[in-house]
Amino acid sequence: MNGLYALKPWYAETLSGVRAALVRREVSPDALTLAGVVCAAGAAAALALLPFGWSAPPVAVLLAARLAFANLDGALARDTGRTSRRGALLNELGDRAADLVVLAGFLPLAPLWLVATAGLAATLPSWVSLAGAAAGAGRLNGGPVGKTERCALVxxxxxxxxxxxxxVTVAAGSALTACLRLARLWRELAADAPAEAAVPGGVR
Known part of the structure; x- marks a missing residue:
């Protein structure tokens, strides 16, 4: 179920030198979160304004940077001891904003209803994961069409x-990913549920 997310440990190791340089320069993790949103906006602009084919290299570079920043902000916060609830909130908001901003690049290229449907569906896997984490389950990532796959599709x-x-693939794949995460969380949380105590006389 992890899809391209399975490459995250390798990707994090690849970025270790960059992360060390950011630590030395005391760069704020929040700045990296915001930089990821800016890169997403740049990719959307390139997709919307440049001819197909010509837009692919800048879109690929900017989305690779968006994924790098998404990987680095949390790692940098942990490395520098600057983890905080506010930072976690900003990280989640930044990720959702970047997802939607990227898909906004399709607005001049496809029907509004389809872009809106894909945008809504793209957020569903994260909302399911956040709901599971709020219920005490582990945070789920990856999937048939997670964040990395969506970037590749763009x-x-x-x-x-x-x-x-x-x-259509983004919308359907994201919805499938959300359903698979929900099913996994449902099983996990059911296994942790306390057994109901029997009450004498069959009364509950």
Missing amino acids: VLAAASGWCTPIL
Whole structure:
């Protein structure tokens, strides 16, 4: 179920030198979160304004940077002892904003209802994971169409011009990912539920 998220440990190791440099320069983790949103906005602008094919390289570079910042902000906070509830809130809001901003790049290229549907569906896996974490379960990531896969699909759209099929795939794949996460959380939380105590006489 992890999909491309399974590559995260390798990716984090690849970025270890960058992370060390950021620690030395005392860069704020919050600044990296905001930088990820800016990169998402740049990718959306390139997708919307440049011809298909020509837009693929800048979209790919900017979305790779967006994923790097998403990886680095939390790691930098842990490395520097600057983890906080406010930072966790900003991180989640930044991730959701970046998801929606990227898909906004399709607005000139596809029907509004389809872009809106894909945007709503893209947020569902994260809301399910956050709900599970609030209930005491582990935070789930990855999936058939998680954050990394969505970025890859946007790059494919920039290269090919297949905007409608890509948005349909994002919407359907994200909904499937949310359902799979929910099913896994449901099983996990059911296993942890305390057994109901029997009351004499069959009265509960």
